Amino acid sequence: MSPHKAQPAHTKPVGASAGKLMTGSEIFVRSLIEEGVEVIFGYPGGAIIGVYDVLHDISDIQHVLTRHEQGATHAAEGYAKATGKPGVVLVTSGPGATNTVTGIADAMMDSIPIVVFSGQVPLKLIGNDAFQEADIVGITRPITKHNYLVRDVRELATTVKEAFYIAKSGRPGPVLVDLPKDVMAHKTAFEYPEKIELPGYNPNVEGHLHQIKKAAEMINAAKRPLLYVGGGVIQSNAAAELTALAEKLCCPVTTTLQGLGAFPENNELSLGMLGMHGTWYSNMAVHYCDVLIAVGARFDDRVTGKVEAFAAEAKKIHIDIDPSAISKNVKVDVPIVGDVKDVLTKLIPLVRPLQTKDWVVTIDEWKKEHPLRYRNGNAIRAQYVIQKLGEITRGNAIVVTDVGQHQMWTAQFFNWIHPRSHITSGGLGTMGFSLPAAMGAAFGRKDLPVVSISGDGGIQMNIQELATITEHKLPMKIFIINNGFLGMVRQWQELFWRRRYSQVALYNPDFTRLAEAYGCRALKVTQTSEVEGAIREAMGYNDGPIVLEFAVAQEDNVYPMIPGGQTVNEMLDTPEPVESPSGKHAEEEVVMTLAKGVAW
Amino acid sequence: MSQVQVSHTATANANGVEHFKKHTIAILVENKFGAFIRIAGLFAAKGYNIDSLTVGPTEDEAVSRMTVVTHGDDQIIEQIIKQLNKLINTIKVVDLTFESFVERELVLIKVQTTPETRSEIMQIAEIFRAKVIDISQKTLTLEATGSQLKVDAIIKMVKPFVIKELARTGRVALKREFQGEV
Numbered sequence: 001m002s003p004h005k006a007q008p009a010h011t012k013p014v015g016a017s018a019g020k021l022m023t024g025s026e027i028f029v030r031s032l033i034e035e036g037v038e039v040i041f042g043y044p045g046g047a048i049i050g051v052y053d054v055l056h057d058i059s060d061i062q063h064v065l066t067r068h069e070q071g072a073t074h075a076a077e078g079y080a081k082a083t084g085k086p087g088v089v090l091v092t093s094g095p096g097a098t099n100t101v102t103g104i105a106d107a108m109m110d111s112i113p114i115v116v117f118s119g120q121v122p123l124k125l126i127g128n129d130a131f132q133e134a135d136i137v138g139i140t141r142p143i144t145k146h147n148y149l150v151r152d153v154r155e156l157a158t159t160v161k162e163a164f165y166i167a168k169s170g171r172p173g174p175v176l177v178d179l180p181k182d183v184m185a186h187k188t189a190f191e192y193p194e195k196i197e198l199p200g201y202n203p204n205v206e207g208h209l210h211q212i213k214k215a216a217e218m219i220n221a222a223k224r225p226l227l228y229v230g231g232g233v234i235q236s237n238a239a240a241e242l243t244a245l246a247e248k249l250c251c252p253v254t255t256t257l258q259g260l261g262a263f264p265e266n267n268e269l270s271l272g273m274l275g276m277h278g279t280w281y282s283n284m285a286v287h288y289c290d291v292l293i294a295v296g297a298r299f300d301d302r303v304t305g306k307v308e309a310f311a312a313e314a315k316k317i318h319i320d321i322d323p324s325a326i327s328k329n330v331k332v333d334v335p336i337v338g339d340v341k342d343v344l345t346k347l348i349p350l351v352r353p354l355q356t357k358d359w360v361v362t363i364d365e366w367k368k369e370h371p372l373r374y375r376n377g378n379a380i381r382a383q384y385v386i387q388k389l390g391e392i393t394r395g396n397a398i399v400v401t402d403v404g405q406h407q408m409w410t411a412q413f414f415n416w417i418h419p420r421s422h423i424t425s426g427g428l429g430t431m432g433f434s435l436p437a438a439m440g441a442a443f444g445r446k447d448l449p450v451v452s453i454s455g456d457g458g459i460q461m462n463i464q465e466l467a468t469i470t471e472h473k474l475p476m477k478i479f480i481i482n483n484g485f486l487g488m489v490r491q492w493q494e495l496f497w498r499r500r501y502s503q504v505a506l507y508n509p510d511f512t513r514l515a516e517a518y519g520c521r522a523l524k525v526t527q528t529s530e531v532e533g534a535i536r537e538a539m540g541y542n543d544g545p546i547v548l549e550f551a552v553a554q555e556d557n558v559y560p561m562i563p564g565g566q567t568v569n570e571m572l573d574t575p576e577p578v579e580s581p582s583g584k585h586a587e588e589e590v591v592m593t594l595a596k597g598v599a600w
Numbered sequence: 601m602s603q604v605q606v607s608h609t610a611t612a613n614a615n616g617v618e619h620f621k622k623h624t625i626a627i628l629v630e631n632k633f634g635a636f637i638r639i640a641g642l643f644a645a646k647g648y649n650i651d652s653l654t655v656g657p658t659e660d661e662a663v664s665r666m667t668v669v670t671h672g673d674d675q676i677i678e679q680i681i682k683q684l685n686k687l688i689n690t691i692k693v694v695d696l697t698f699e700s701f702v703e704r705e706l707v708l709i710k711v712q713t714t715p716e717t718r719s720e721i722m723q724i725a726e727i728f729r730a731k732v733i734d735i736s737q738k739t740l741t742l743e744a745t746g747s748q749l750k751v752d753a754i755i756k757m758v759k760p761f762v763i764k765e766l767a768r769t770g771r772v773a774l775k776r777e778f779q780g781e782v
Binding site for chain 2: 141142145147149151166198199200322324327328
């Protein structure tokens with residue numbers, strides 16, 4: 001083996017080094033720099049050690065060493081959702097690569113642009129059951145937008161450029177690139193391509209004017225219009241256009257879980273979230289509207305319930321960048337394939353203000369009769385924690401949730417006003433997502449505080465990332481909503497399985513001591529009266545991360561709820577009355593309500 | 601680019617059970633490693649039916665042609681075409697079913713023979729313009745090409761003689777240039 005000469009690759013611009021021979025590892029790192037990558041989340045190993053040697057001298061890119069490759073992948077997702085830039089992961093072969101599978105599947109379901117680079121055994125050993133070999137290209141084929149095995153170092157730069165382009169264009173998604181160790185050691189001249197040719201890939205960004213005109217005609221005739229807004233509006237950076245459209249039309253707006261933040265909830269047209277755990281009034285509005293305008297949303301089953309009954313009386317317009325999402329679950333009348341921002345910009349001049357006063361009055365009645373509400377009692381209610389967080393931050397925070405009841409309560413009780421302020425695993429519903437994803441967001445965004453909210457189940461699934469977070473002194477606020485249960489499953493067992501609690505009671509560690517063992521500041525909150533003070537303290541502490549463990553009511557249910565596959569007729573609301581029992585004044589004993597669409 | 605014809609394609613047979621019409625879909629895909637397997641994987645993952653699937657090179661060495669025969673209701677066929685288009689390596693997807701197209705399939709059939717049945721089998725082969733490409737004391741191997749219906753028919757005709765082995769290629773198809781009545 002010839003001695004490896006360290007190349008100071010970070011100082012020279014492309015022109016000066018074009019034509020010079022470089023190893024695959026050097027070309028790879030240079031290509032990342034060309035792509036404007038600033039952060040990589042990764043974990044080294046034998047197959048990828050050549051790349052890590054090059055990274056040793058590089059200061060253009062920050063490599064964050066996580067403590068599990070799954071943490072690295074979720075971190076890349078959180079980074080991408082928070083910044084709009086593709087997240088980058090670097091792992092070794094075999095188990096390193098297979099540990100990214102959950103995060104890749106998660107990114108696929110939620111259309112998040114990430115590029116995962118995995119080391120691989122040398123080409124000639126592929127298929128031989130070599131040490132730390134796994135057919136990661138085969139394994140991730142169904143869960144990536146596209147993937148590559150680089151067979152020749154001369155293809156490497158082009159492959160990297162293609163990977164980034166595919167990940168972030170059209171409907172974004174994860175791309176994996178497998179890098180065999182011998183290929184990465186071969187040398188060739190480095191030239192970062194100007195253009196790439198993908199004859200089979202041509203995402204349709206511009207909406208067809210004919211379709212947009214048809215939609216405008218349909219909208220202009222509407223008496224009870226409704227905007228159904230999804231994550232696509234945020235991906236397209238089209239929040240301003242959406243608000244302009246809604247206000248011009250005087251049309252109420254409801255968002256999906258991934259659309260929270262696309263439309264400010266302190267705007268009077270806001271109905272909050274719709275779907276299985278959406279607000280009562282947004283689900284009613286969907287049921288009774290006459291024109292449903294779906295923007296960047298995919299008619300997911302958590303939103304539609306029984307598909308045949310979803311907005312059955314309404315005419316439907318669907319704006320989406322992915323043609324295969326249109327009429328996949330629910331047939332629509334006016335499909336418009338295109339980028340949301342482009343389509344809305346063309347649509348706004350074609351519509352006129354609608355007479356929606358009666359419709360809005362009807363919805364306001366529903367809002368009065370069925371607000372989001374819960375009763376504060378002896379034990380802390382998770383809803384109260386979220387509501388207080390919303391009040392204290394006034395929506396100026398990036399909130400990253402895990403999966404379960406706390407996720408739904410956060411969606412309901414926080415007041416969402418900024419795009420890219422809500423980060424959650426929606427489509428795949430991956431527990432253990434929050435802590436690493438929030439970490440990724442914290443590396444990407446320094447303008448707003450980052451709050452991670454997990455249950456006692458989910459926090460333990462990637463708890464090892466507390467090491468990374470504390471090491472980098474990220475000023476994150478890490479909430480643990482501890483009810484001692486796998487709450488959402490317990491709720492289903494209570495409501496539909498005759499309260500037969502099977503494997504949902506969690507034996508937990510002392511979370512504050514565990515956090516302190518990682519060198520992280522931690523507080524435990526056990527009384528409702530302590531909640532506000534603890535949150536204020538956490539929001540004010542910025543020397544590093546702080547963990548707040550909230551011991552909350554053990555058995556509590558998320559309402560409203562439309563049980564799976566059912567309709568608005570089966571929607572369940574909380575049994576709490578709308579008004580507090582008279583004579584009680586302390587915040588610990590009243591029924592707390594939260595209204596959507598109220599300016600504050 | 602895709603052409604999707606959405607129309608009623610289910611017909612009921614004598615028992616009133618719906619049989620979906622077969623669709624022949626031509627897919628032009630980049631001749632790149634993994635491209636074909638991704639398409640096959642897509643059908644498997646989404647649960648789409650594959651009645652037959654052929655793939656081979658075209659006049660352009662960078663492009664391969666896959667011909668898939670599938671069946672399903674209108675919504676499923678529409679989804680299949682959209683999902684195929686979504687793949688990075690697919691260049692063009694055409695549902696040939698409602699166009700005029702030419703189609704051919706090749707079959708090799710190894711049939712059991714006795715001295716008594718051999719000439720009858722050879723007569724059947726002659727009627728179908730099939731060739732005898734292998735012979736032994738107890739078997740005859742026939743090669744036949746033609747439309748899917750013709751191949752179905754020759755198989756049916758020799759079945760009573762007991763078919764030892766059978767290999768069908770699946771349908772290949774090209775759109776007719778002349779789109780009117782022939």
